[in-house]
Amino acid sequence: MGAGGIGSFYGGLLARAGADVVFIARGPHLAALRTHGLTVLRDDETFTVQPVQATDDPASVGAVALVVLATKAYDLEAALEALQPLLEPETLVLPLLNGVDIVERVAARVAAAQVLAGLTYLPVNRPRPGAVHQPGPQRRLILGEPRGPATERCRRVVQWLRDAGIRAETSDDMPAQIWTKLMLVTANGGVCGVTGSPIGTVLADPDTRALYRDCCREVEAVAGACGVRLAPDAVEATLAHADSTPPHNRPSMLQDLEAGRRLELDALHGTVVRLGRAHGVPVPVNTFIYAALKLRAAGRPG
Amino acid sequence: MKIAVMGAGGVGGYFGARLAQAGEDVTFIARGAHLAAMRANGLRVEGDTTRFTLPRVQATDDPAQVGPVELVLLAIKAYDLERAVRQMQPLIGPRTAVLPLLNGADIAERIGAVLGEGHVLGGVALISARIAEPGVIRQMGPLNKIVFGELSGEVTPRSEAIRDTLQHARIQAELTRQIRSEIWKKFLFITAGGGVCAVTGSLLGAVLADPDTRALYAGCIEEVAAVARALRVPLPESAVADTLRFSDAVPKETRTSMLLSLELGQQLELEILNGTVARMGRELGVPTPINQFITTALKLRASGRGA
Numbered sequence: 001m002g003a004g005g006i007g008s009f010y011g012g013l014l015a016r017a018g019a020d021v022v023f024i025a026r027g028p029h030l031a032a033l034r035t036h037g038l039t040v041l042r043d044d045e046t047f048t049v050q051p052v053q054a055t056d057d058p059a060s061v062g063a064v065a066l067v068v069l070a071t072k073a074y075d076l077e078a079a080l081e082a083l084q085p086l087l088e089p090e091t092l093v094l095p096l097l098n099g100v101d102i103v104e105r106v107a108a109r110v111a112a113a114q115v116l117a118g119l120t121y122l123p124v125n126r127p128r129p130g131a132v133h134q135p136g137p138q139r140r141l142i143l144g145e146p147r148g149p150a151t152e153r154c155r156r157v158v159q160w161l162r163d164a165g166i167r168a169e170t171s172d173d174m175p176a177q178i179w180t181k182l183m184l185v186t187a188n189g190g191v192c193g194v195t196g197s198p199i200g201t202v203l204a205d206p207d208t209r210a211l212y213r214d215c216c217r218e219v220e221a222v223a224g225a226c227g228v229r230l231a232p233d234a235v236e237a238t239l240a241h242a243d244s245t246p247p248h249n250r251p252s253m254l255q256d257l258e259a260g261r262r263l264e265l266d267a268l269h270g271t272v273v274r275l276g277r278a279h280g281v282p283v284p285v286n287t288f289i290y291a292a293l294k295l296r297a298a299g300r301p302g
Numbered sequence: 303m304k305i306a307v308m309g310a311g312g313v314g315g316y317f318g319a320r321l322a323q324a325g326e327d328v329t330f331i332a333r334g335a336h337l338a339a340m341r342a343n344g345l346r347v348e349g350d351t352t353r354f355t356l357p358r359v360q361a362t363d364d365p366a367q368v369g370p371v372e373l374v375l376l377a378i379k380a381y382d383l384e385r386a387v388r389q390m391q392p393l394i395g396p397r398t399a400v401l402p403l404l405n406g407a408d409i410a411e412r413i414g415a416v417l418g419e420g421h422v423l424g425g426v427a428l429i430s431a432r433i434a435e436p437g438v439i440r441q442m443g444p445l446n447k448i449v450f451g452e453l454s455g456e457v458t459p460r461s462e463a464i465r466d467t468l469q470h471a472r473i474q475a476e477l478t479r480q481i482r483s484e485i486w487k488k489f490l491f492i493t494a495g496g497g498v499c500a501v502t503g504s505l506l507g508a509v510l511a512d513p514d515t516r517a518l519y520a521g522c523i524e525e526v527a528a529v530a531r532a533l534r535v536p537l538p539e540s541a542v543a544d545t546l547r548f549s550d551a552v553p554k555e556t557r558t559s560m561l562l563s564l565e566l567g568q569q570l571e572l573e574i575l576n577g578t579v580a581r582m583g584r585e586l587g588v589p590t591p592i593n594q595f596i597t598t599a600l601k602l603r604a605s606g607r608g609a
Binding site for chain 2: 197201202207211284285288290291292293296
């Protein structure tokens with residue numbers, strides 16, 4: 001569901017492994033999937049899955065065992081409305097969206113017991129409709145129970161993903177994982193977005209690197225105020241992760257900004273600002289980034 | 303009066319042309335295609351209220367050929383102020399006055415540090431003008447004003463002579479005893495307008511209409527006012543509110559020059575605007591987080607593309 005870059009990549013690996021995968025997509029990407037199949041480009045391999053099952057109408061699919069939700073955060077409610085025909089009592093829903101309230105938002109339309117928590121560090125982009133490009137090594141997909149340790153059903157889903165060649169693992173503390181991911185995407189997207197620069201340039205300059213680090217620290221402080229304890233080295237680990245990405249990498253928020261597309265600002269910096277205010281945690285960097293990008297967050301009309 | 307106009311862009315070109323038209327002995331210091339055009343065809347001014355052509359103007363790229371003058375109108379962009387001021391040395395005699403018309407809060411002090419304080423007056427140009435094409439200055443709107451005065455606040459014979467010369471050239475010249483306040487009042491506006499419009503990539507009207515960006519804009523002005531007060535610059539109690547009211551009255555589709563420079567991939571006046579506020583704030587112990595953020599956010603693009 002939401003066969004953008006992330007959904008198309010994972011779906012492509014699963015389909016190649018022989019899983020019964022249906023892509024729920026729209027527009028030119030859907031048309032390309034139907035006529036040319038799905039092409040996955042990686043550094044060491046390129047493969048095409050054809051034919052693929054693709055539709056814009058979940059009702060034509062019927063109930064499934066697993067829904068992988070990979071829309072943008074601002075499209076979540078519309079997706080939840082549309083996916084209702086896919087659900088039966090045994091169906092599991094795995095959201096991979098950015099944001100700290102995704103599980104709650106999904107549980108508003110799906111029975112809470114059917115909702116897993118998930119995220120991915122996979123960088124992807126879409127060079128053209130019907131194709132997805134995944135540069136560099138395959139970064140981790142992490143899933144688990146929304147609260148508490150991973151259960152048997154989590155391990156089952158992970159095994160099934162691994163069998164298709166997906167680098168998946170379980171976590172016993174998904175809230176901490178989700179906040180740690182939020183830290184990375186908030187700093188990456190926000191600082192690269194506001195400086196108009198790729199990640200390597202941002203990290204090489206002492207002032208913009210300090211801005212990046214301060215942005216991470218604010219997310220850590222807000223997580224703590226929300227009762228989520230991150231690893232003691234979470235900020236340094238996030239910086240190390242950023243330092244290990246190719247320096248010319250342009251985070252999706254920067255790409256969206258440059259292309260005049262809608263931004264995930266509300267799910268990222270908007271959330272940090274809102275929760276910071278609610279808990280009395282000062283978040284000046286996120287407040288600044290939010291204000292600086294807000295007028296472009298809706299994308300250019302047309 | 304023997305006058306050198308250093309930097310014959312919109313501001314220098316317009317005021318220099320008015321002075322030359324009035325019969326003053328004006329030499330333009332310029333470069334490149336604009337210099338070549340002025341030498342070949344003179345200088346044309348296309349204003350909303352006036353149009354004229356000077357078929358022959360004195361123009362050079364070498365201040366040494368001009369020698370000492372009575373008045374230097376300094377109207378360069380302030381990217382590398384100290385270097386430009388050092389290049390001006392041949393223009394400076396014992397009695398030369400330098401009237402800077404650049405954006406910035408501490409321009410006169412920085413020039414004084416190179417040339418000696420006694421040469422420098424404070425000035426503010428209130429005009430919208432640019433080079434339309436080499437040899438042609440386009441001036442927009444009704445304003446063509448220079449507010450200036452001695453930094454000491456005194457009215458001196460030289461400042462009165464400059465006022466008379468400017469007014470004789472039909473320039474709206476105002477000699478003030480409060481030039482530092484006038485400089486900072488303009489600085490409040492251009493720092494917020496330049497920095498916030500550039501960092502949000504948005505027109506002034508859109509910035510002021512949204513509550514979050516308006517808060518950023520107002521916060522930026524408040525920081526500049528706090529720095530001014532720490533420097534004991536007399537500002538009215540209502541300076542921040544006045545600047546907001548003035549901003550609200552400016553046309554909503556105004557693209558401030560820093561936003562325009564950013565969009566065109568040109569060098570930004572970041573260092574003399576928000577960068578100066580952040581630096582002064584650090585030196586004075588006045589918190590200036592918004593100006594620091596803006597400086598950090600724009601610094602990677604401050605030198606322009608392919609410079």
